[in-house]
Amino acid sequence: MRKPILAGNWKMNKTHGEAVTFIEEIKGNVPSANEVETVVCAPALFLKEMNDIAAGSDVEIGAQTMHFEENGAFTGEISPAALKDLGINYSIIGHSERREMFNETDESVNQKLHAAFQHGITPIMCCGETLEERDSNKTEAVVKEQIEKGFESLSAEQVKQVVVAYEPIWAIGTGKSSTAEDANETCGTVRKVIAELYDQDTAEAVRIQYGGSVKPENIAGYMEKEHIDGALVGGASLKSDAFLQLVEAGKHE
């Protein structure tokens, strides 16, 4: 039985004060981590203080990206070692916005997955197709390639710990969400690809989130689907009351 995981991705939103208030508002109000993992992926600037405030609660704090090198001349970047030193245990890897605007590739995603495991960080690895790819029936091929290249040289034991976030790019921040049926079908494709690369056991262990205009009103439809184990939520994760509703819905598999 896979444990559901509900993650917020704040992107480049909130000030320090707003971030602190949010964590104070939610930390005592989320369901037990035994029922659903709750993760808030915030701008790096706020991670330490948010993590300190969340300490001892059922809320985990995550990064939105990280570099694959341990240290060095990479101006502006954040190392996995530095994240781990702050007690950060999750990082989004390869979000489509980073692939599109910050030159992330399947190869760098692969390097980052390896780095995450070296440092004991759980990666939330994003995949998903553009509208053009979807319209030309390439969704399955695109997602397959992202998974195959992203997972290169990872062991089955590592893959079991990856959280995959399937986020169709056309559904991100557009209000146009995928139907639960379509999302489930592609999440099923992700699982099938993993079964082919590894084995059925590994594929069954991987948690797969849907992301793309998820909100309190539509999350239940996704959560009841066979291959969907949670959600990665942007806009609707910014308000504490909506986020709490999402997490509550997220515990129902």
Ligand SMILES: O=C(CO)COP(=O)(O)O
């Ligand atoms: O990109 C997303 C989460 O990573 C989805 O964003 P929205 O929920 O705002 O569509």
